[in-house]
Amino acid sequence: MSYDFSWVYEMPPWRLALLMVALFVGYYWIGAIFVRPFLRMLVRRSPGINDLIGYVLSCFCVFYGLLLGLIAVTAYQNFAAADQNVTQEATALSSLYEDVSRYPEPFGQDLRWLLRDYTRYVIKYAWPAQQQGIVPQEGTIRVEALFDRLLDFQPKTKGEEILHAEALRQLNHFLECRRMRLYSVTTGLPASMWYVMFFGAAFNILLCWMFDTKFTTQLVLGGILAAYLGMTMYLIIDMNQPFRGGVSVPVDVFEVLYRRMDDV
Amino acid sequence: MTSPKEARNESPIVRPPRRRTSRRVVLGEGMAATLAASRLLAPSLFVGCSLGIPPRAAEVMIGLLHSQTGPLAIGSTSVRDIETHAVERFNAAGGILGQKVTARSPDTRSRTDLFPRRANELLDAGAVALFGCWSSASRKALLPILEARDTLLFYPVQYGGNETSRHVVYGGQIPNQQVLPAIDWLSSAAGGSRRKIFLLGSDIVSSRTTNFVAKKWLAEKGMTVAGEEYFPLDQVDFAPVVGRIVESGAECILNTVIGDGNIQLFGNLAAKVDAAKVPMLSTSISEDDLRSVPAGLADGHFVLSNYFQTVDIPANREWMAGFRAEFGRDRVFGDTMESAWSLIHLWKQAVEKAGSFATDAVRAAFASGLVFAGPGGPVALDPATQHCSRYFRLGKVRRDKLCDVVRSSEDPIPPDPYPQIAFPGWKCDWTRDGLQRGAEVSIDG
Numbered sequence: 210m211s212y213d214f215s216w217v218y219e220m221p222p223w224r225l226a227l228l229m230v231a232l233f234v235g236y237y238w239i240g241a242i243f244v245r246p247f248l249r250m251l252v253r254r255s256p257g258i259n260d261l262i263g264y265v266l267s268c269f270c271v272f273y274g275l276l277l278g279l280i281a282v283t284a285y286q287n288f289a290a291a292d293q294n295v296t297q298e299a300t301a302l303s304s305l306y307e308d309v310s311r312y313p314e315p316f317g318q319d320l321r322w323l324l325r326d327y328t329r330y331v332i333k334y335a336w337p338a339q340q341q342g343i344v345p346q347e348g349t350i351r352v353e354a355l356f357d358r359l360l361d362f363q364p365k366t367k368g369e370e371i372l373h374a375e376a377l378r379q380l381n382h383f384l385e386c387r388r389m390r391l392y393s394v395t396t397g398l399p400a401s402m403w404y405v406m407f408f409g410a411a412f413n414i415l416l417c418w419m420f421d422t423k424f425t426t427q428l429v430l431g432g433i434l435a436a437y438l439g440m441t442m443y444l445i446i447d448m449n450q451p452f453r454g455g456v457s458v459p460v461d462v463f464e465v466l467y468r469r470m471d472d473v
Numbered sequence: 474m475t476s477p478k479e480a481r482n483e484s485p486i487v488r489p490p491r492r493r494t495s496r497r498v499v500l501g502e503g504m505a506a507t508l509a510a511s512r513l514l515a516p517s518l519f520v521g522c523s524l525g526i527p528p529r530a531a532e533v534m535i536g537l538l539h540s541q542t543g544p545l546a547i548g549s550t551s552v553r554d555i556e557t558h559a560v561e562r563f564n565a566a567g568g569i570l571g572q573k574v575t576a577r578s579p580d581t582r583s584r585t586d587l588f589p590r591r592a593n594e595l596l597d598a599g600a601v602a603l604f605g606c607w608s609s610a611s612r613k614a615l616l617p618i619l620e621a622r623d624t625l626l627f628y629p630v631q632y633g634g635n636e637t638s639r640h641v642v643y644g645g646q647i648p649n650q651q652v653l654p655a656i657d658w659l660s661s662a663a664g665g666s667r668r669k670i671f672l673l674g675s676d677i678v679s680s681r682t683t684n685f686v687a688k689k690w691l692a693e694k695g696m697t698v699a700g701e702e703y704f705p706l707d708q709v710d711f712a713p714v715v716g717r718i719v720e721s722g723a724e725c726i727l728n729t730v731i732g733d734g735n736i737q738l739f740g741n742l743a744a745k746v747d748a749a750k751v752p753m754l755s756t757s758i759s760e761d762d763l764r765s766v767p768a769g770l771a772d773g774h775f776v777l778s779n780y781f782q783t784v785d786i787p788a789n790r791e792w793m794a795g796f797r798a799e800f801g802r803d804r805v806f807g808d809t810m811e812s813a814w815s816l817i818h819l820w821k822q823a824v825e826k827a828g829s830f831a832t833d834a835v836r837a838a839f840a841s842g843l844v845f846a847g848p849g850g851p852v853a854l855d856p857a858t859q860h861c862s863r864y865f866r867l868g869k870v871r872r873d874k875l876c877d878v879v880r881s882s883e884d885p886i887p888p889d890p891y892p893q894i895a896f897p898g899w900k901c902d903w904t905r906d907g908l909q910r911g912a913e914v915s916i917d918g
Contacts, residue, residue: 315765318803325801326554333561350580354541354550471801 215342215453217446222455226443233439237414237431245418245427252419259421266416273409277441280402284448291393291451292458298386299462301379302328306470308376309359313369316362321470323358327351328467336460339394339452352384397449406445410438530573533830535560536595537576538605538615538626543583544706544732545607548809551761552629553578555810556604558796559817569824583706583732585610592618601830602627602820604813608706608731609633609679612641623832627820629812631756631779633682634890635916637901637908639836642819643860644812644852646756648686649889651777652727654865655754656687658880659725660694669699671723673714673730673738676703680729683756685916686895687727693894699723708734711741719745726753735762739770748773754867759807763874771870779863780811780849781876792848808849815847815861819854840904851885857902860888 217225252258302324309320327348335345359380364370417431447454537556539549560576563569577595581587588611592603596618603619604627606612612628619626619640631645658664670691674680680703688698699721702714711734718726730738735758742753754775760782763771782793782805792814797804820835822843827834839856846852853862862885868876891899891911898911 314768318764322801322804323550326550329800347578350541350578353580354546357542357546 218453229443230436230439233435234432237435240418241427248419262416262419281445284445288448288451294386294389295458296462298390299466301383301386303466305379305383311372319358323355325470328463331463332460342453344391344394393451532575533572534575534600536600536603537578538581538588538591538603540583541580545583548762549607552809552813554800555814556817558799559814569821585614589614589618596622608677610677625832627816629809629816632679635682637858637890639903644816646779646863647888647890648683649892650863650865650886651756652683652687653690655777656690667724668696669724671699671718671721671726672701673726673728674703675731676705682916683729686892689895706732709737711738715741715745728753728755731757736765739766743770760875761805761807764805772872774870776868776876778808778866780808781868781878782806783875784849788846789848811849815845815852818845819843855888856904858888858890860890862887
């Protein structure tokens with residue numbers, strides 16, 4: 210049975226960050242109040258227990274910190290790759306628009322309209338769908354219409370042949386980038402990684418509960434650690450899906466392109 | 474007298490017991506503080522348990538059935554765009570009955586067999602009404618589905634008439650609003666008092682029905698048919714038929730060919746026929762479609778329509794400006810776009826009057842007499858036939874592929890899907906006794 214956590218991406222980023230911090234700090238404090246007394250019963254009579262726990266915790270933190278760091282980097286790299294890919298798609302679309310603008314009429318006008326229609330669709334419909342984790346469907350129809358119309362054109366001069374070949378090359382590049390964008394709509398960390406991350410955080414906190422310190426010190430120091438864990442989790446969650454949440458790939462390159470298309 | 478010591482005993486200084494910070498106290502206070510903090514944070518974190526997630530507006534979905542690839546894509550894509558534009562404007566103004574309208578537009582690929590399949594998919598997905606179709610065959614293919622699933626189709630294209638379905642609202646011109654006034658004009662001095670007409674068409678129901686009605690009216694007017702030919706939708710060579718037109722001595726051509734075939738037809742015609750001597754009157758081509766005809770080939774020919782981009786009225790200027798601001802400054806408009814725009818607004822009016830998206834309620838609202846101020850003039854929905862009143866306009870193609878309106882009806886012409894000259898005894902009134910059948914008529918006869 211799986212539970213859909215996608216609602217977290219619909220929250221404003223600051224609320225998600227606050228929620229994650231509250232969740233981790235709350236978990237730490239509640240555990241410190243209710244679980245810690247039982248844990249300490251197991252270890253309180255052992256001499257030098259704090260040193261032992263400190264040693265285990267630092268070993269654990271090395272591995273856990275590495276895991277968390279690498280996952281955060283991977284999530285950022287996924288996000289950056291999706292961002293770069295979107296820029297490339299818009300660039301290829303722009304070049305294609307320039308090429309077809311030099312086609313004889315009515316092909317030139319038809320192809321310009323189709324390209325503008327595609328760009329408008331991406332801005333108005335595809336992006337909002339992607340932000341909900343939905344792979345937009347009707348863009349494919351627009352691409353097929355564009356492809357069909359481009360292939361209808363039969364070059365009559367050497368110049369038109371070269372122009373047509375270049376337009377087809379740009380079209381293929383654009384299609385490649387588009388496919389990559391659609392793949393990355395549903396990209397994200399696998400469930401097993403999330404389990405390891407959250408259980409790791411739980412164990413981390415569990416070890417901290419075992420420290421033999423004053424209760425208030427436990428609450429303050431543990432709370433700070435839990436808050437930072439919560440922030441890190443927030444960052445990974447927010448970057449996990451490139452088109453969702455507060456840290457997401459913006460549509461502005463397409464918006465700039467669309468405005469420019471209408472000026473050409 | 475009491476001694477000082479006794480006095481001290483009588484009124485001893487009572488020190489408050491020193492409060493020990495026991496684990497129990499800290500736990501209790503910690504718990505209280507946690508609860509207080511939760512209570513303080515709750516309003517901002519968990520407002521109505523929404524976590525700040527914006528509430529989703531209620532949505533209602535409509536289906537747009539258009540061919541975005543294939544030979545019919547040339548006009549259908551623009552119709553899809555204008556319907557999308559209408560939906561976006563509805564939503565910008567708060568939606569319909571407080572619900573956001575979403576439009577799904579699958580590709581029917583200019584294939585008649587795909588229209589029913591896509592329609593079923595849209596209805597399965599929850600579409601409350603369908604808009605679109607192009608050829609009459611595609612519309613007719615949908616009728617069993619519309620009846621079985623009690624849904625309305627809003628059909629924007631001109632067609633040959635001879636049909637009334639309670640599940641279809643027809644927005645385009647029918648012969649009594651298009652071809653018959655055109656024949657009247659051709660027979661008049663202004664139209665050159667022409668007597669011999671060649672009938673060309675696509676091999677589809679609409680073309681054959683239109684020409685059937687036209688032949689009856691031509692005979693009534695004492696005019697003759699110089700020839701009559703039909704072609705498949707993907708026909709690309711019209712040179713042989715142009716040769717036969719020339720040989721027949723036709724004085725005019727009535728063209729009901731639909732789709733891309735018109736481009737080649739104009740090309741073949743320009744090679745052998747002078748538009749000033751033998752003009753072609755086309756029923757299924759608009760200024761939007763004329764873009765695809767190479768420059769100069771259509772000059773001087775005529776287009777029969779209810780709307781032209783050149784109609785100079787404020788509603789048209791405002792409509793074109795609004796669409797171009799969203800979809801591009803060089804967009805061109807056609808009569809099917811205008812019909813589609815009017816139909817979707819008539820649907821909105823009906824839904825708002827009915828207070829419901831349910832088919833029966835919407836249909837009942839038609840009886841209230843819906844009129845929409847369209848870009849081409851007022852469009853009234855006739856509840857008896859579920860067809861619209863339309864202007865007759867005759868446009869002469871200019872060098873820039875726009876049309877000058879050379880003749881126009883004074884007012885919108887009420888629809889008559891069964892002209893008695895062609896379909897004697899047939900009539901329809903959905904507000905009273907429905908369809909009354911006359912004698913069986915064979916349009917091939």
